[in-house]
Amino acid sequence: MPINESVIAGDVVRPTHVEVNRTRLAENFQAIRSHAPDCKIMPVLKANAYGHGLVEVARLMQTLKADYIGVAVLEEGMLLRQAGIEMPILVLGGVLGNQIPHFLEYNLTITASSRETLTHINEAAGKAGVRARVHLKIDTGMERIGVHYYNAAPFLESAAQCPYIFVEGIFSHFANSEKADLTHARLQLERFNRVLTFYQDHGLKPPPTIHMANSGAILQLPEARFNMIRPGILMYGVYPSHEVKRSVPVKPALTWKSRVVYFKVIQPGHPVGYGSTWQTDHPIHAVTIPVGYGDGYFRSLSHKARVVLNGRSYPVIGTVSMDQIVVNIEQDSAYNNDPVILIGEMNQARISCEDMAGWAGTIAYEILTNINTRVPRIYVD
Ligand SMILES: Cc1ncc(COP(=O)(O)O)c(C=O)c1O
Structure with missing residues (x-):
């Protein structure tokens, strides 16, 4: 059998794999859509679609007629275009001048978070003879990228004056929307609303797409929806925190599976794993599972994690190795x-x-997002 990447990715070789349930993803998407029926939806597919597989999830989103796709970095957008995804794609992260021609070539929407970036985009688009599609990023209280809300007016004015830029959107991002205490989130929202008054005050039409709501805000702040929402983790069936109001019913779409590759009896006086950090005081049955921190199974799970085997939960013993863990199944x-x-x-x-x-x-x-690419993704419906 020839060994190549597709053999590895096809689970022919590895028993350890991630199973992604497309029906679950679609149900979660529809649940979010019904919760905010008047909004466009931009599912966020950054970091390999939160570990679920960038291209496959994008294909599903295209079938489900999502309005936009959000990714973090240029390369994610380019990969999607190369895979034939034709929907609009916004790269949410910061951009450097030398990246702009690639955005234009791949028809990716650019996040502009400074007047300097606007100038670069305008020049590059003028040279290429196209109009760049841009969303303006306003920082209302995250201090990552974006023009501060209190300096936004000249930024919005400049954007409106760039002939080679189509300002399709304006957006901001919450730092605390998944908390029970929404004081800071409400403050951010109020700041963003204040920025938006610029358009009315200057007799200008606002950009067609206005967005701010991540999963926490979709669940807890209906007034932050504007006309598009950006669900990330919620679409994968996971709530953004323990505190958040579970106002949309979703279920996890990902299962991480493996198989027993070794069974043995461990006697007292025979410690397990690197550093010999765990030993038993009576003979136990133990199994070895072929997964480790090299797959994204954190080493900090050592002595703490449990796995399910034959319908029961058992503890991981010893330290997590790069490729293997050992599980105590006692007398089972x-x-x-x-x-x-x-x-x-x-x-x-x-x-x-x-x-x-x-x-x-x-x-x-x-x-x-830490389950790495060595772990094959398998899709089921
Ligand atoms: C700008 C932006 N929008 C939306 C999201 C989606 O966030 P969440 O997964 O909490 O829904 C993210 C992710 O961090 C983001 O950076």
Whole structure:
């Protein structure tokens, strides 16, 4: 059998893989759409579609007639164009002057977050004989990219005067919309609304697309929807925090699976794994699972995580290696090839990515985006 990338990606070789349920994704998308029926939707597909697979998720979004796709970096947009995705794509991150010709060539919408960027875009588009599609980024309280709300007027004025720029949108981003306390989110919203009065005050039409709401705001701040929403984690069926109001019913679309590759009995006095950090005081049955931090199974899960095997949950023992973990199944039995769930459910036993985030001391976003490309993605309906 010839070994190449497609063999690896086709799960012929590796028992460890991620299964993405397209029906779940579609149901989540429709649930969000019904929650905000008057808004356009820009699903956010950055970081390999939160680990779910950039191109496959984009294809699904195209079928579902999403209005826009949001990605973080130029290369993600270029990959989507190369894969034949024709929908409008906004690159949400900052842009450097030498990247602009690529945006134009690949027909990607540019985030402009300074007057200097506007000048570069206008010049490059003029040279190329096209009109660049641009969304203006306003910083209302995140301090990442964007023109501060209190300096926005000259920025909006400049944008309106660039002949080679079509200002299609204006947007901002919340720092705290997933919190129970929405004081800061409301302050950001008020600042953004104040920026938007520029258009009325100057007798100008506002850009056709105005957007601010990420998952937290979609769930908790209906007044922040404007005419487009940008769901990320919610579309993948995960809530952005424990505090957030669960006003849209969604379910996880991703299951992380593996299989037992080794069974043994471990005796007292025989520690497990690098650093010999764990040992038993009585003979136990243990199994080895072929997944590790080289796949994005965090090393900080050592001694904390659990996996599901034969419908029951068992603890990971010893340190997580790059490619393997060891699981204590006490006196139970298991056989090579038995299926294992790392994230997901089997019978009544369930491990959520929020559980894993808690064990690893991080957030669900990082668990999902950290599952790396060595782990094949398989799509089911
Ligand atoms: C600008 C922007 N919009 C929307 C999102 C989606 O956020 P969430 O996954 O919380 O819905 C992100 C992700 O961080 C973002 O950076």
